[in-house]
Amino acid sequence: MASITLNNSSLKRYIDLFKNIDLKSKKKIIVGLTESINETNISPSNNLSSLFGAWEDNRDSDEIINDIKSSRVNNRDIEKF
Template sequence: MSLVLTNNTIDKYFGFLTKLDNKSKKKLIVKLKKSMETKEEADIDLLSLYGAWEDSRSSDEIINDIRKSRVEKNDLIDF
């Protein structure tokens, strides 16, 4: 996700950044340049994106555990 700035906002940042010393400006330029470099996407193994649920409990035991862990929303706490 990228943040898009308007020209007005960019001008405000630039006004602030022009007050920096040259060494700080150069460091900022290097960081901005590195952030613009495209990175190659690693190949994704589709087989690694899915799997089966592994559990020693039966389906009935899992369902009972889920039901027991539920919290009633009607329990309001007064402060």
Template sequence: MKTSEIDTVIVNGYFELLGNLSLTNKLDLISKLTASVKTDITSKKSMFNKAFGAFDSKKSAEEIIDDIRSSRVFNREIELL
């Protein structure tokens, strides 16, 4: 079975299971599912937007460059010919 077919079977199973709920309970469930989807979309957008923007640091550019250069490790051995 493909993933989409499995998803359809699962959704149909839930639909049959929830078919006996009262109208009020069904509407409440719809409301909660809608809120859940909106929360998921908002959090995904937020995570995406956090990946962009300026680098935030109290150090100056020169201090950051010095830190990077001083943390470099050279372990290369040059053989004499």
């Protein structure tokens, strides 16, 4: 889920809004915010190391380089709009 970042003036508006809320509701909001903080970035899918890894290939480096170079396409044709 995407996160929303608030600037200081937006945060101040929320704080001003919460000043008029009763104590029991404020506690519920605090508990809910605390739970959302504890749930954030805990799942292994958010682990940065899961996004990368070692290159796995049986070929040696020269073969890989030759494959990359041979697959290049030199197309200088410019398409008109």
